Amino acid sequence: MKLQLKGVTKRFGTFTANDRIDLTVQPGEIHALLGENGAGKSTLMNTIYGLHSPNEGEILLDDRRVSFDGPGDAVEAGIGMVHQHFMLIPVFSVTESVMLGYEPTKSAGMIDFAEARRRVQEISARFGFDVDPDAKIEDLPVGAQQRVEIIKALSRDARVLILDEPTAVLTPQETDELIGIMRQLKEAGTSIVFITHKLREVRAIADKITVIRRGKIVGEALPDSTETQLASVMVGREVNLTTQKDPADPGDVGFSVEGLTVVSGSGKVVLDDVSLEIARGEILCVAGVDGNGQSELAEAILGLRSAVAGTITLDGTNLRRMSVKERLNAGIGFVPEDRSTDGVIPAFSITENFVLDQYDQQPYSNGIAMRPTVMREAAVEQTSRFDVRLGNVDDPISTLSGGNQQKVVLAREMSRDIRLFLASQPTRGLDVGSIEFVHRTIIEERDKGTPCLIVSTELDEVSNLADRIAVMYRGVVVGIVPGHTNRDVLGLMMAGVPVKEAYAQAQDHHTILGEADEEAQA
Template identity: 60%
Template sequence: QEISERFGFNVDPDAVIEDLPVGVQQRVEIIKALSRRAEVLVLDEPTAVLTPHETDELMEIMRQLRDEGTSIVFITHKLREVKAVSDRITVIRRGKVVGEADPSADQADLASLMVGRQVSLAQDKAEAAPGEVALEVTDLRVTDAAGTRTLDDVSFDVRHGEVLAIAGVQGNGQTELTEALLGLQENVHGSATLEGRELVGRSPKQVLDAGVGFVPEDRTHDALVADFSVAENLVLDQHDRAPYGSPVAMRLKVIKDNAETLIPEFDIRTESAASAVSTLSGGNQQKVVMARALNRELALLIASQPTRGVDVGSIEFLHRRILDERDKGTPVVIVSTELDEVTQLADRIAVMYRGQILGIVPGDEDRDVLGLMMAGYTVEAAREAVASGARTADSQLADEGEIA
């Protein structure tokens, strides 16, 4: 309690951890470290589950700790946060230190140092030309084994040729939403129709066979078989149908040829198509998952955290592929906790909070409005607060010309 009050953490020492918001849980982790009188504090991607405003609060705490004499190693791939809080920047690429920079360094220069080449941080996105409604979700509800409503009367639609981004802090119903659409949740009520065909009640295989490409948020547990080869993982959900096989046999040469095509196309860095997918880095495993989802005729693409664990250069490539799919007329649903990703890809943005959609806003909505909605504000309340001067650190940096 003393540490909590000293740094303004506002944590109830008698509260049960599982009942606390993820942002407060993050503060508890820091209090644990400080209670041991830590002189060096290592924070590894600490903002992954925080709202923009919680991130600002964490950065203020980091500054206080620094001023108190604590040394902090802050590990992150988010360039906005690097520029906002660091005193010195060290860039690591492929396990080696490749350079150091000052926080005043240009964001594009930092990205180039991270990747080893020039990259474009902003996609040249053509105006969307939405067609007819393809996916229509109505009053979708999910109840977990304990009887808790984890998805609460969610309704939205997605048109051909548009990207709908689902934004929100992790743990606010996004996982349950995508799993309900894929047939992975058991206690589901409501409706989700794709081109007029009901998805609720179908098995995952039936949904995938209907032309749904799916990128799950946890590639290790839900997207890959570690001991299978890269080639086998690239056809994991299509191995029993043409051209890759039949219910009784797989066509190994066709599967190998498919891998030999996709590996260079998606820059999957592997010794060979026969290598176990477990030997690949996390970023290259993600490329395998994305390649598999995009390598088919799609009726719908659902991608949850599509670039998690991927370097800046690969993010640029994967974002381009997603937008190309949109431009072909495919309806796309992106679930992401990264506001940069959301604003770069989305034509419309639905913000989720505690299992509900608080509102659907245009893709160019003010970042500060989105940040407040992620913290539970309605659209109207968030816009009023921003009009009254509510800001986040990265939007202030953008106004000052520090970041894109």
């Protein structure tokens, strides 16, 4: 089906999220919509899917004008959407999930399970999906859950499929499978709109690329453009995708974790006998698909989660029995994963956020009374050193952009003498410019001789920063490999394959993205 947008504009109050967007997706085309976080990609897709109604402009399907009052209308018209966060009910079976809301019925309104099951099998056979219709959603790996979402869309005869950041939660191998599925769907004549901010995927998959920036279409590109070209269009200026860094000069071990085990509130082992060592002046990245215990590792090191066993040693002292405050004062600089809930207090001023974890320490206070002048001076000095774009340090931090908020967090953690830099997803949700800055700052911290532990699910970030990479899978460290290890190996390890086997398997089979990488390097 052909999808066409003409002058679609969506405003929220005075803010224009989409400004006169023209877009044509041909039948059987994989159309990538590329843009940074907050560029307006998701708003646009939600408009197509009937979640928002546009202020101006029109949507045409096969040259016929349509208007949707809600997702129901859009589904009816043949539009399917797979959200970044899946809309599935964990305790339902695959069949139940697929038919939810569109249950086939027998006489007397009874649900026709056999028919529903047959339909799931039929679709999954047609595209070789390999999904058991009776499996429970919660038992399926993320990649399979995504396939269930796709089956759901297809079972409603979707002929335009919108995929919102579909690879964010996948390992490279799962991404590979997804790419295969997308190609099959394309063969079958389904149009695919594919939203992403990851450049390498776009190049590997898309037939056509539309770049969107600040709500406007700023350019179209063909998949043979280089990543740097694409990035420049996306950001609007020249960018460096890789940060220059000198080889690490590791000193003696500054920080180590030994046999750390953490059990979650529901009794699940989330960290299983994890051991790591980081030398001074070295960056260790913890890679893995989201939800494999990396966040818990960071939280356990800071003391937000208590460990049932193991030691956490910083400069020879065991931190395990210490409170969060004692650990921070022992020299941990922590950048939390979720900035808005854990990193800053939005209603507090920039100054207050700047001293958030040092408020009761010298020189900001004498333990009882705070010293506003000292705090303010330090905030002014350090925010300018970290190039935070701000009006006034007395303004609430919520007036800053995400990137600038993150810089305040970094300024807070790095402006004191730290013995360990611990960051979880330090660049999540940031624009390319800020990512560059954050990476550079982390490398500078390393060069000062601080051991750095960076948790990241973005492989780009990991290969950009890491001197060594620890890959985690279901709470276990699968292996620790050098920083330049290739993506195929890392991908296999992220799926739980042990180091040696991963190397062997990667030799035999290259992923599409891995090949694209090699081509780009050649």
